Amino acid sequence: MTNPSLLILAGDGIGPEVMAQVARVIDWYGDKRGLKFDVSEDLVGGAAYDAHGTPLHDDTMARAQEVDAVLLGAVGGPKYDALDFSVKPERGLLRLRKEMDLFSNLRPAQCFDALADFSSLKRDVVAGLDIMIVRELTSGVYFGEPRGIFKEGNERVGINTQRYTESEIDRVARSAFELARRRSNKVCSMEKANVMESGILWRDVVTEVHAKDYSDVELSHMYADAGAMQLCRWPKQFDVILTDNLFGDILSDTAAMLTGSLGMLPSASLGAPMANGRPKALYEPVHGSAPDITGKELANPIACILSFAMALRYSFDQGDEASRLESAIESVLAQGVRTADLMQADTDAKPASTTEMGDAILAALDASL
Ligand code: NAD
Secondary structure: OOOOEEEEEEEOOOHHHHHHHHHHHHHHHHHHHOOOOEEEEEOOOHHHHHHHOOOOOHHHHHHHHHOOEEEEEEOOOHHHOOOOHHHOHHHHHHHHHHHOOOOEEEEEEEOOHHHHHHOOOOHHHHOOOEEEEEEEOOOHHHOEEEEEEEEEOOEEEEEEEOOOOHHHHHHHHHHHHHHHHOOOOEEEEEEOOOOOHHHHHHHHHHHHHHHHHOOOOEEEEEEHHHHHHHHHHOHHHOOEEEEOHHHHHHHHHHHHHOOOOHHHOEEEEEEEEOOOOOEEEEEEEOOOOOHHHOOOOOOOOHHHHHHHHHHHHHOOOOHHHHHHHHHHHHHHHHOOOOOHHHOOOOOOOOOOOHHHHHHHHHHHHHHOO
16 A cells, blocks of 8 residues: 655745754654654745745646645745745645645634633633634735726726525535534534625535535534634534635634644645545645744744644544644643743743754654553
């Protein structure tokens, strides 16, 4: 049997620094758990622009379509700010998402107990929080036509169009229900069916998909504005939240802030199943290339390592090994190991470097055996 394949695109800024720690974790799984991957590496973003004059070479795009999962670090940086829009580093990432048709964006909001005091909300509201936002990523108001700024009489009018087809809603709803079955079996779908026709269709299709194929999953509906309030009031009432592109953008950032640092947040973007049954998949931390701390060993590698844990769970059916990795991270945090972003400003304690955080996580993985 061939090993599952992984394409690593470390990218720019702190991308290669955090990805170096992920590479150590991948090696650990090969050595200690017999879980071997065929790993290849390539360029994306500014690094690809420097080498090829494009933020994503066609050969890299083709490889991304073939592998079982792509792991991405981060793209961008001040060096590339003046580039033409068409070759900016971010275009490389957008091309990957678009051509792989990654319509289902999974953003977990998980609050490790040791970090509960980092949230802007009270400890008892967030401690132990573990929810997942499923955001539709390839349609909706960011893509709908007509769009543009037009002249209307004596003034300009800006137009964007919220547009969803039944099949677009159907496929992302299925991905949320499938996910819920691996978690607490509960989906809350959020839209604005009270004021938007696309919201009415969204609610109808989600209800139909549920009745037809997922009636074992508990389904509720909520208006997205009420959902935002509930996320801040008592987020633990949710398990999986299913929502569209625009509301998902806002709700996932809101949920992210419940958990503290940007250096802790992973994500997955999934597409349709490939011939081997695995979904097309790209895993990446939510954070960017953090030029302010690049090259200083200050980056927190946990978001990127948790993204690999998501790959273990959602691409490679290794839920137990993903839990092992998450527990290792939890125990490291409980021991008090902290990169600078996880430390209160008024402390004199010395932060762990990026590599020291990697060391601690590997030691905790060893201890888990
Ligand atoms: P950023 O996420 O790079 O940084 C925001 C702040 O969070 C910075 O102070 C940074 O030091 C800190 N931070 C981020 N990740 C961290 C980590 N792992 N450990 C410790 N601290 C961390 O966002 P930004 O500053 O707005 O953008 C910088 C560049 O990254 C820009 O070029 C932007 O376009 C790009 N960007 C890329 C992505 C991506 O690749 N997906 C996402 C967002 C921004």
